[in-house]
Amino acid sequence: MKWQPGDPEPGDMVRVQIGSIFHYGVYTGGGRIVAFGLPPVPAYASAPDRFLVVETDMDVFCTGRIPEIAVLDRAERRKRVPPAESVRRAKDRLGSDGYHMIRNNCEHFAYECVFGEKKSLQEEAVFRMWNTRPVLQVYLADADGFSLDFPVPPERLKEIEACSDPSVRSARIANWALLRIAAKHCFSLDPDGLRFSRKKPGGWTSDRFSLSFSHADGRCCVAVSNAPVGVDLETVDGFSRRFDEKTCEKLRARVFSKAERAAYPQTPEGFLVGWTRKEAAFKASDKHVFSPAALDTQSENAATFALPLSGRPIVSVFGQHAAAARFFRVNGASVEPLSATTVNEF
Secondary structure (H helix, E strand, C coil): CEEECCCCCCCCEEEEEECCEEEEEEEEECCEEEEECCCCCHHHCCCCCCCCEEEEEHHHHHCCCCCEEEECCHHHHHHCCCHHHHHHHHHHCCCCCCCECCCECHHHHHHHHHHCCCCCHHHHHHHHHHHHCCCEEEEEEECCCCCCCCCCCHHHHHHHHHCCCHHHHHHHHHHHHHHHHHHHHHHCCCHHHCCEEEEECCEEEECCCEEEEEEECCEEEEEEECCCEEEEEEEHHHHHHHCCHHHHHHHHHHHCCHHHHHHCCCCHHHHHHHHHHHHHHHHHCCCCCCCHHHCCCCCCCEEEEECCCCCCEEEEEEECCHHHCEEEEEECCEEEEECCEECCCC
8 A cells, every 4th residue: 555645535535744644534525524523633633523533624634734645556446345335434434433543543543444454553663662662561469468379381380389388388379379460560461361381390471571580589470571581589688597608608619600790799699699690590581491500690681670679689681682571569559660770880
């Protein structure tokens, strides 16, 4: 389909550019246009039929701009309905409402009248931009704040029910509850309509976005993104209780490269920055065996954050959009933004 200025015939699809968008309609003859809504200009902002299917003259439709006529290619001419039928369909819709800027707009209306199906290239462009924007959000909550009162994939449910450690069981339930909240909050998706599958031992994926779980010391988190993602959570206080300075140094020597040992200070915080990055990198990868020493923590796809919560949590994310990560704290039905300090210098 091409667009060019010209004199329309009844049943033609017509458009006019207003700012960065196009307003579409169907020419019905006699200098008249049927469109879903009046042109989006200030003059009609308060008109009662602004968002109804209306018939106007060309001057109102064009608002002083030059109209363009759709010139159909051979395949489109075969597909379109007869022009008289397009006119009838357009007039039959007069007075209809239900306008939506993205999902049911003037372009959808014009395509439906001419081709018998809704379509909007503007909508498709918006969703392409939306789906390719950097999205990486991390949701955190206390692990003991949830009960298993929602659907869980059978394989995951079996793991939860077989878990003998109450704290781990609570964390696994909480992680899945957080995932459901994240699907709604981040992507406006109904979690009951998603399909989940096992990515690898300990890892899961969905049919609509990437995800990763972590938990430590009574707190859990889930990261969701529109690109492969891994997340790992540890707390400085919890780590310090479990490992003394000597043990920490042995771990550093075993899992960190020379460059990593130089980059991360010999402190619990320094160790956890490197360790959580390795865990997050592994979760984002397709590897099935966790080999810490072989994982690069200094990749541009890695980012680490310190959170202003008890226990001094450190969270690392690994993925294409790591630097754009946003954090949220979940407390019951409340989802609130959480400030996070990027750990750039060690």
